[in-house]
Amino acid sequence: MRILLAKGGLDGHPRGLKILARFLRDAGFEVIYLGMYQPAEMIASAAIQEDPDIIGVSMHSGGHKKVFRKLMKMLADAKCDSAVVAGGIIPRRDYKLLKRLGVRLIFCPRDSMQGKIIPALQELASENKNKDLPKIFSNFSSPAAYCHVIGFTGSGGVGKSSIISALLKHVYSERRVAAIFVDPVAISGGAVLGDRVRAHRPENFKIVTSPNVFMKSLAAKEVWKGVTPETPAVIDAVSNAGFEIIFVETVGAPQYDLGFKDVVDTMVYVITPASGDEIQISKGGAIETADIIVLNKSDQPRSEQFLAVLKKNFPGKPVISTGASLWKNNGIPELWKTIESLKQKPL
């Protein structure tokens, strides 16, 4: 069961949606969480790429008619057959219009999440189609002649997906670029896949909706070499659809990442100054097999000292400082240059 959740338009009010995401995860759903401020075009892009069973759009702003009209048309044009459901504040008088547009279910604030919404979504997900991987790519073009797969590993919270989203932004206007995010699952088997949300800011509208960009979120029901057993097949499929730069993010537990190097061409290990003594522990682990080390959040205290320790411990390895929240010189152009130098595009 896979569901995509978003607030439509420039709507804020994420309180209910966030809680619903947690209840859905606990009920065994894979939840691709886009969060707030999602114009129809951004929801449609994500839906086409992620191919969920259900697309849940919540709205409190009153702009639901415009958003659903556009969303349903874009999904139909792309032959996306995910079931669309609506929630939030939708006046009763607009139910007919939304149903006519193809919205399957409409929920209101009184509806109990566990008692009503989740059982209804489970039923809806079970009636939906069995999708195989290649179908997702029918909207995309021919295979890439050249492909560079770049893996990102490092502990949870070091900012891997922020770096990937900054790199996407840096290269997408000239290259066809994809990102594959792998997230761990909860005990329930469900997961909140929250990496994609990093790129889904309204300021990134052009990037997220560009035909040059593709993003896919995977739930690691089984962890294999830091990713999932199906990841190599997804990489192949993405490459066959014409994406020549593919970023892959691991589940974010370096102790499982041995062997990740085999899955990718170039491996980047991300660490922060707050990681402290972790460097001693991980010496000899994934960090040693990495091609590039990134010191992210380099505006944090003790960054300089930490950088020196890294350079001393891993001589000859490129170590690059980045900071997605830095004012200037966020390190992304330099990181990209280093990555490119490791597997040049043939002339």
Place this chain on the structure above:
Amino acid sequence: MPVEKTEKPGEYPFTGGIHPKMYDVKNGGRLWTMRQFAGFGTARQTNRRFKKLLAHGQTGLSTAFDMPTLLGFDSDNPIAEADVGMGGVAVDTIKDVQNLYSGIDLRPPLSTSMTINGPAIVLLAMYFEVCRKRGYNLAEIRGTIQNDPLKEFIAQKEWIVPPKPSIKLLVDTIEYCVKYAPKWNPISISGYHIREAGASPTQEIAFTLADEISYIEACLERGMAIDDFAPKLSFFYDFYFDFEDDFWKEVAKLRTARRLRARIMRERFKARNPDSWKLRTHVQTAGRTLTEEEPLNNIIRTALQAFGAVLGGCQSLHTNSYDEQISLPSEEAAKVALRTQQIIAYETGITKYPDFLAGSYELENLTDKLEAESWKLIQNIDTMGGMVSAVERGWPQAQIEEYEFSYRKKVESGEIKIVGQNFLFDEPAPDPKFSVSERAQDDQIKFLKKVKKNRSRRNVEKSLNHLKRTLEEDKNVMPEVCEAIKALTTLEEICNIFKDFYGIYSEEA
């Protein structure tokens, strides 16, 4: 730490209120400002609503902006399509602000509040330039701009640039106001949004005060003296209740916040001016307690919350309209909401007693308990390196989400009862009586296009280049923002300069 129960309102640490006579007008007190939050569609439409509210006896203005404005987008940006004028009024250029307050005397006794954060510096410049153009003396103008960036990252999520540069822009506005508009409140440090996002009363108190500590440190670093700006830092709290986080805790919350703030200002920051110690606050009744079903019940909820806010000693009050769960306030509902606080002010007689509840054993106990809990939380944030680091780590965000998740489970199980919604309900929600027309959206876009066509592109470019240069020099950008808006540069054009220079910000998981 328990307080001498002989403490009087108007005395340090102001547990019972910041004035000795509070609302007792006959004996030198002052009634709270009745300030109803309003805004929708175009500036002209909102202007008509403002005039109606003033005619009904409202004593201050409060402006609600639409989502594109709050996020720094113009009405003609395609991503704003569904939201122009929907949740508030659309503002693109100074022309809109002129129309918004047209025909209203903005000089005292009137004061104006603007609820905007990321692009606050732009709206503040627009308001000040409108005042200047009318020939007002800026030094006399009263009002408040929300301009509270950290709570955006904690709860409301309407930021435009990362936390540190957001605080830089805030300090620019504080510095400018101290110099040119000393009666203006350049910030309203807001617990309201934090609470509405699901926080506990303790979190609401602690996070607002920890936010303020970060702002004060930034101002001191800029070289300002504490007593020059501290008296102009104002606050904004929620008045909420459910069976667990009850009515009395909310009254105690307002008392606790005042007491703690007074101590922080006097002991930690060594402020000497008593005005620097006093926490002045606007209160809004809790939007999240309102139900979509049986909306008339919301009048009762709002009345009780407003009464609580008065018992708690607010300086300014917004009472919600009963139909706010289903739409923006209709004219009728907005009037009932205003009448609610007028009945409390003019009929109940509560205004004759400054701090009526002082000495109540339960209330004093609740106050002491909240104080101890909040103080612990503030110290926690201190050890994390202050609120900016805590926010970057996602810590307060996670704390609120946990609290909200546990609350939601109680609503799901029926342990927390909401009359007409999860308990004793027998009718579906009605349709809204009020909506913003798509025609208003088109009008706004047409108006902006006309303004853009008739301005000098060269002057706009020049003003934006000046702004860019000032950012690079890391100087106060307020004068350049004022120049830019006079050249009819749009909100989005200015915000894009900030976004390009400082970067955009996504939350860490």
